[in-house]
Amino acid sequence: xxxxxxxxxxxxxxxxxxxxxxxxxxxxxxxxGDYITLGNYMGIEASAKAPSVPExxxxxxxxxxxxxxxxxxxxxxxxxxxxxxxxxxxFVGYQDGVAFDGGTGQGYxxxxxxxxFIEGFEEGLIGVDVxxxxxxxxxxxxxxLGNPDLSGAPVVFDVTVNGIxxxxxxxxxxxxxxxxxxxxxxxxxxxxxxxxxxxxxAYENEIEMIMSSTIMAGSTFxxxxxxxxxxxxxxxIENSESSKAANNGMTLAQYMLATTGLDExxxxxxFDKAAVEMAQRYIMYQAIADxxxxxxxxxxxxxxxxxxxxxxxxASEEELLQQESRENISEDLMRxxxxxxxxxNGNIQE
Numbered sequence: 001x002x003x004x005x006x007x008x009x010x011x012x013x014x015x016x017x018x019x020x021x022x023x024x025x026x027x028x029x030x031x032x033g034d035y036i037t038l039g040n041y042m043g044i045e046a047s048a049k050a051p052s053v054p055e056x057x058x059x060x061x062x063x064x065x066x067x068x069x070x071x072x073x074x075x076x077x078x079x080x081x082x083x084x085x086x087x088x089x090x091f092v093g094y095q096d097g098v099a100f101d102g103g104t105g106q107g108y109x110x111x112x113x114x115x116x117f118i119e120g121f122e123e124g125l126i127g128v129d130v131x132x133x134x135x136x137x138x139x140x141x142x143x144x145l146g147n148p149d150l151s152g153a154p155v156v157f158d159v160t161v162n163g164i165x166x167x168x169x170x171x172x173x174x175x176x177x178x179x180x181x182x183x184x185x186x187x188x189x190x191x192x193x194x195x196x197x198x199x200x201x202a203y204e205n206e207i208e209m210i211m212s213s214t215i216m217a218g219s220t221f222x223x224x225x226x227x228x229x230x231x232x233x234x235x236x237i238e239n240s241e242s243s244k245a246a247n248n249g250m251t252l253a254q255y256m257l258a259t260t261g262l263d264e265x266x267x268x269x270x271f272d273k274a275a276v277e278m279a280q281r282y283i284m285y286q287a288i289a290d291x292x293x294x295x296x297x298x299x300x301x302x303x304x305x306x307x308x309x310x311x312x313x314x315a316s317e318e319e320l321l322q323q324e325s326r327e328n329i330s331e332d333l334m335r336x337x338x339x340x341x342x343x344x345n346g347n348i349q350e
Contacts, residue, residue: 024226026327027334032286035225039218041288044342046210047349051199058191062168063109066176066187071163074130081128086111086165089125094156102147103155109165118144121157133160208339211346212281215288225279233282234275241271282331285338294337301330 024030063086071088081087087110093103112122124136135158142152166172170183181187238252245255256267289295296304305317308329314320 023228025228025232027229027282027286027331028327030226030229030283032283032290035221035223035283036280036287037220037222038284038287038291039215039220041215041342042345043347044211044214045347045349046207046214048203048206048210050350051196051203053192053195053199057195058188061191061195062187063165066172067165067168068107068109070172071165072130073163077130077164081112081125081130081161081164083113083126084111087125088162088165089159090162091157091159094158095150095153100150100155103157107162121159125159125161128159128161130161130163133158135159204339204343207343207348211339211342212284215342216281216284219284221280221283225276225283229279229282230275233278234271237271237274237278241267282335285335288338288341289334292338292341294334294341296330296333296337301326301333304329304333 067086068088089108089110090106091104091108092099094100095103110116110122110125112125114122116122118138118140120138121136124134124138128134135156137154137156139154140147140150140152144151168184168187173181173184173187178187178190181190241256242252245252248255250258253264256262256264260267260270262270305320305326308314308324309317309320312320
């Protein structure tokens with residue numbers, strides 16, 4: 001991620017230094033109309049690529065998550081590699097005895113006969129046993145667009161066969177103990193649905209950002225957002241980025257430097273900008289909700305909490321509310337209501 005990407009992703013706005021209203025941390029503490037004069041928000045135009053699941057993504061996920069960990073040994077396979085097998089291999093390619101760039105792989109899944117590798121590579125593995133290492137004397141095609149320096153070059157690939165991936169059968173799926181999946185088709189459908197839901201969420205997020213940015217551009221902010229509200233959003237942003245850092249085994253400073261090129265002064269300035277923009281955007285949402293009667297009821301908030309407890313595996317509502325405040329949940333539910341309203345009354349093109 002390049003420098004400035006945080007601001008771009010969060011649609012950074014001009015820095016405002018709210019110096020009052022530090023006790024106003026939630027939208028319920030303010031009247032949105034005191035902060036913004038809304039422009040037009042009906043019939044907003046927006047377009048984005050329709051949600052879809054890339055071809056092969058489901059198969060790749062199943063291969064990596066379920067088939068590779070269960071790959072067959074020589075004894076389990078009971079035979080050597082044959083055409084059509086998907087094998088897991090380690091390989092190193094040498095030119096004049098020196099390993100060349102891009103010629104090394106570990107734990108790579110290769111379907112024999114797929115034509116993924118240069119001529120002779122896959123054919124050279126037919127008849128090889130699991131656990132066996134072979135040296136393949138080959139030549140790159142000429143021309144070779146992937147790396148012109150290797151065009152026509154004689155090379156040697158040392159290949160170790162780690163295992164043969166099993167076929168995805170109903171019996172294998174049942175042995176995996178995946179909740180709700182008893183057949184191969186059910187597993188494929190479940191993985192597809194997860195990817196499609198993610199694609200839909202990304203599509204809706206893109207549409208939301210386009211529409212809300214258009215409304216923001218046509219609206220006027222009469223005064224800066226309350227400092228307490230801005231600070232809460234800044235804390236949320238920092239917590240989110242810190243979680244990503246921890247998942248990558250890094251400190252926040254290390255993660256931000258690696259992903260954005262920003263030092264602490266730089267990324268904290270970006271957090272400040274993003275927090276102000278988030279505060280303005282949510283004030284805008286609140287103003288529309290007030291006009292159109294889109295505030296969630298207590299019953300709707302409770303239903304949302306119950307749903308979150310189930311989806312995220314919390315033991316109880318109390319456990320969830322120790323990590324997420326009811327006010328945050330209510331505000332985000334309000335945002336969802338407004339976005340749904342804007343999309344229903346907008347001009348959306350896929």
